[in-house]
Amino acid sequence: MSTIQITHLTFAYPGQANLFTNQNLNFDSSWKLGLTGRNGRGKTTLLNLIRGKLTGQGTITVPLTPLYFPQPVKDAAQEAWVVATEASTGELWEIQRELSLMHTDDDLLYRPYESLSGGEQTKVLLAATFASHTGFPLLDEPTNHLDIRGRDQIAGYLKHVSQGFIVISHDRHFLDAATDHTLTIEKQQLVLTQGNYSAYAHAKQLKDQSEYAEQAKLRHDIDRLKQTAANKRQWSQSREGDKYGNPHQKGSGAVYDTGFIGARSARVMQKAKNLEHRMDKAVTDKESLLKNVEFIDSLTMNYQLDHHExxxxxxxxxxxxxxxxxxxxxxxxxxxxxxxxxxxxxxxxxxxxxxxxxxxxxxxxxxxxxxxxxxxxxxxxxxxxxxxxxxxxxxxxxxxxxxxxxxxxxxxxxxxxxxxxxxxxxxxxxxxxxxxxxxxxxxxxxxxxxxxxxxxxxxxxxxxxxxxxxxxxxxxxxxxxxxxxxxxxxxxxxxx
CATH class of the missing domain: 3.40.50.300 (P-loop containing nucleotide triphosphate hydrolases)
Structure with a gap:
């Protein structure tokens, strides 16, 4: 059991905005960690940073050898056992053992790799990844090309392997079955949650609801400040105009002191400006509010009913x-x-x-x-x-x-x-x-x-x-x- 440490990680591709900014994270190498997040947020990039294929600012300490899936295949015309052993740090018998644990017949190892279905190729490369128990597997979307039965087989296999790993997948059912911790790349930060994807989604929903409530309160306060500032400004401007009216106008009932009115309107105007500054500060203080709420716009479809039943x-x-x-x-x-x-x-x-x-x-x-x-x-x-x-x-x-x-x-x-x-x-x-x-x-x-x-x-x-x-x-x-x-x-x- 060891700890993988990410310290002050900042990374961006040339000419693009940061994917990660000053991120810190520690997690145990024995965890079965699901890595999720929107496309383009940097999931595969994070795996490549962990395995040393990319370099950013900060440090990443990985005490185990990273094992990346899917491995490149040099010659798909070779028999699958050759491809598997070239992609693995384990022996052939260990690869056969892992296939058996996936409830998959190892006869497929003796067929040309290119003749295998996508799901069979996935199982061969996964068996090659886990054949050695000394590394730390990084699995990039292993559910691709797998049907429902294949996903269930792999999820059950991953649930019972002795090694920890990181797995990227967009299949919620698969993540729930295979993982015990969830790492999510949100808009501004890496968020680590104990439990599977459903546990993360529930915690995220509660957090978002809290932030929405706080946002509503902030908007109410801002609207109130804006109205108060507008009222003060309007009064100040009307008083300023009074200085130039007729103080002896019939029915006015007052004698005008233009100096007093001007000073008072200036004070009210200053109060209005102070309120505006307070409003701006309130907005600034809440800049981070909702920073990780995902705003998902509704799609549209051009569906047109047909008159046939x-x-x-x-x-x-x-x-x-x-x-x-x-x-x-x-x-x-x-x-x-x-x-x-x-x-x-x-x-x-x-x-x-x-x-x-x-x-x-x-x-x-x-x-x-x-x-x-x-x-x-x-x-x-x-x-x-x-x-x-x-x-x-x-x-x-x-x-x-x-x-x-x-x-x-x-x-x-x-x-x-x-x-x-x-x-x-x-x-x-x-x-x-x-x-x-x-x-x-x-x-x-x-x-x-x-x-x-x-x-x-x-x-x-x-x-x-x-x-x-x-x-x-x-x-x-x-x-x-x-x-x-x-x-x-x-x-x-x-x-x-």
Whole structure:
């Protein structure tokens, strides 16, 4: 058991604002630490600072050897055991042991690494990471490419490993199952919480509510000060004007002392200025208020009701390539107006292929019947989108989308304005995914077909989508491995 220490850490990429400013943190290397925060806040950067791949101001003391996942693969054509041993400080038998603890057959080690599914590759590299018990694993989004069963397997495995680790993930259920402490990169600081992600989220909610209440009180005080200052200023100005009126005006009932009035109005004016200074100081004193409250703007979607009751029929459909069926059995379902139907199942069960078949894009053989209402317009979120190219303006024009609607949702999804002029193909993977999603939201449609929309999205983006779908209640067919999202938005579930 040892302590990892971060002292006075400050870091920024050249030409950019600080990601971390004078941060101090100590945590035990035996902790199973979930690392969360909005995309772009520096989660992977922090892992690279801990492992010494980046250098900032301050010091980071790590008494154990950092072990980063996913490791680079030099030659994916090699058998998986070769890739695993090259990526590990442990022996082959130790890698086999870890795969066994993941309830995964080690036969996959003797297949070419490139032939493995994404989930199988993830398990091989994780086994390589944990094969040696002398290092400190840094796991960067191991839930990518894992289906629900695979995520459960890895979460159970991580819960019982003897080593501590840091893991980045946007799957709340996975974090709750696998971690016992949570480190969150908020707007201004690193926040360490004892407990899993749900414990952090509850503590964060209580803190935000307290800060909102304090903010409301501050606004009330400021409004009162402003009104008092305005009243004083108005009185002072009216008294100043009295000096130049007619002191013998009929009905005035007073003899004017202009010197007295001027001095008194000056004093009142000074009081008004003092009140303004007090108001400014009150604002300054509260500058840090709400600094870590995440303001998440609501997304919009251009959903348009179709007059048909049923938009999609799938009856006894089987997909195959030659003599090799893709589905374990023929599938049947209906998608009615207002349904949000979730297709779930392990990787390789045929979810994406079924969506392709619905769209008339499946290259294999189809038996059974698929009927999609011709008048029902459709909007897609795909797993791969190599045709999203060029500037956002040209992309919107080509897709006949509202450029302003596209930009508004991208901004709400957290894409910086500086990226708006960058060609789509030069954006990060996460930003490209947001373009695909924002384009779907901006498309006038009566039917959404979304294939794993949460890939690359942080928890806050996931909550945005959840609230939007719950509010609009569009007709939708969606595949996803995040069970919390599926439970929150679906009205029907079909398991493949």
């Amino acid at each position: 049923t938009l999609l029929w799938v009856r006894n459909v089987q997909l195959s390539y030659g003599d090799h069926p893709l589905l374990s059995k023929p599938v049947s379902f209906e998608l009615n107006r207002g349904d949000r139907l979730a297709l779930i199942g392990p990787n390789g069960s045929g979810k994406s292929s079924l969506i392709a078949a619905i769209l008339g894009q499946f290259k294999g053989d189809i038996t059974g019947e698929i009927q999609l209402t011709e008048t029902a317009s459709r909007s897609l979120v795909r797993q791969h989108y190599p045709d999203n190219l060029g500037t956002l303006n040209a992309f919107a024009e080509k897709r006949q989308l509202s450029y302003q609607d596209l930009l508004n949702n991208l901004k709400k999804l957290g894409m910086p304005r500086t990226a708006f002029k960058t060609p789509i193909q030069q954006l990060s993977a996460g930003q490209q995914k947001k373009v695909e999603l924002a384009a779907s939201l901006a498309t006038p449609t009566s039917l959404y077909l979304w294939d794993e929309p949460l890939n690359y999205l942080d928890i806050f983006n996931q909550e945005q989508l959840t609230k939007l779908i719950q509010s609009v209640q569009p007709t939708m067919l969606v595949t996803e491995h995040d069970r919390d999202f599926i439970e929150a938005i679906s009205t029907k579930v079909v398991t493949l």
